[in-house]
Amino acid sequence: MSSDLYVGIDLGTTRTKAVLWSRQFSSFNVIKFNEKEYLPSVIDTTNPSNIIVGVDSSKEGMIYDIKRIIGKNSKSEGIELEKERFGERLIFNKEGNPQIKLNSSSSETLQPEEISAIILNKVKKTIIEQTQTDKFKVIVTVPATFTDQQKDATLCAAQLGGLDVIQILPEPTAAAYAYGVDQNNGNFFAFDFGGGTLDTTILKKTGNSLKVISAGGDQHLGGIDIDKNLFELVLNKIKNEDINLYNNLNITQSDDSKTKTRKINKRNKLRKEIEKAKIELSSSNDVIINLSKVQDCEEEEGIEFEITQKEFELINKNLFDKCKKVIDETLKKARMSVKEINKVFLVGGSSHIPAIESLIEEKFGKK
DSSP: OGGGEEEEEEEOSSEEEEEEEETTTTEEEEOOBTTBSOEESOEEOSSTTSOEESOOOOOTTEEOOGGGTTTOOTTSTTHHHHHHHHGGGEEEOTTOOEEEESSTTOSOEEOHHHHHHHHHHHHHHHHHHHHSOOOOEEEEEEOTTOOHHHHHHHHHHHHHTTOOEEEEEEHHHHHHHHTTGGGSOEEEEEEEEOSSOEEEEEEEEETTEEEEEEEEEETTOSHHHHHHHHHHHHHHHHHHHOHHHHHTTOOOTTOOHHHHHHHHHHHHHHHHHHHHHHHHTTSOSEEEEEOHHHHTSOGGGSOEEEEEHHHHHHHTHHHHHHHHHHHHHHHHHHTOOGGGOOEEEEESGGGGSHHHHHHHHHHHOOO
16 A cells, blocks of 8 residues: 555645545545644754754744745845845855854854755654655645746755655645646636745646646745734834833844844744734734733733734735735736636635635635
C-alpha cells in the first residue's frame, strides 16, 4: 500500500497543511499536528542547536512569513516592503539573495529555502509517524503568480526537507479539485486570500480538461497585513490610555539589545492577541482585547479595548480596495464579464472576513 500513498502539501505563509491520499482506499485524510489540522509556518531559533518548528511563541528568535521572500532577491518587486517587515534580520549576500539572521544580534543566518525545508521536514516526520512508512509521493502547491524562480526555490526547499516531490501545482488548481470543480463544466473564479498572499484565478472546465484562463493576485497582501493594521490601531489606543505600556512596546533606535529583545517579546504577545481578535470579528460585530498577557498581570488587571467591525473595515479599506482591483484585473485579463463566471469559490482564512464575503457577493452575486 505504501507505494500508493500521495501527500498534498500547502506550504502557506502562516500555516502549512498536508492531506494524505491512498490509491487503495481512494480517500483523503488530513494530517494532524498536535491535534490541529495545520502546522504554524514558523521556526524558533532562540537555541540554534535545537530549532523548534511550529510553535508560535513570543520569543525574538521566531522566524515567520518566509514564503514572502522565497525565490526573491534584492531587486525583486516588492522586496522593499519585506525589508520593512523583517527589519535588520533580513540581509542580502553578495549575489543579492536574502538571508535571515537567527536573531537581531546574531551573525548566523538561514536562507529562505533552508527555513522552509526545516518546516517541511517536520511535516515529513509527522506523516511518517502517522502512517508508519516513508514511501509516499508529494505534490506541493504554490500561488498561481509565483515566478519560475519562486517555484524552483520551493522545490529546492521540499527536496532539502527530504520529500519526494512529483509535482509543483498552482494552489487555485488544487483548490478547484477540492471543491469538486472537476464534476461540472463551466468557468470558475478562485479567490484565494490566505495569510500572506492573494491569488485570483479563472479556470475553465470542459470535459476532462481544467485550464487556467487567467491568474492574478498580490504577493504582498494577506491576513498578516490585516493583522498589521489592527496592531497599529491597538498601539494607538494604548498610547492614548497608558503611555508607560506604549513605551514598553515602542522600539526606538536608542534601545540597547536587552531592551529591544524585551520589547520584541511583548510585541509578539500583542500580535497573538490581535490575531485572536481578528478571528472573533469574523463572527461578531465587536470584540474586546484584554492585554493582561502583554502586561504580564492577572486578567482582571489587564487593560481592555473594544474594536468594532466598523473600525476594522475602516482601517483595512485600502486592502479591501486592492482586492477589488485584483478581481477586476483578473477578469480583464481573461476578457470575461462577471456574468460569464458560473461559480466563485473562496479559499484561505482571510476570504471569510465578512467584508470580503460582502465584496465578493456585491461583485458576483450569489454563485
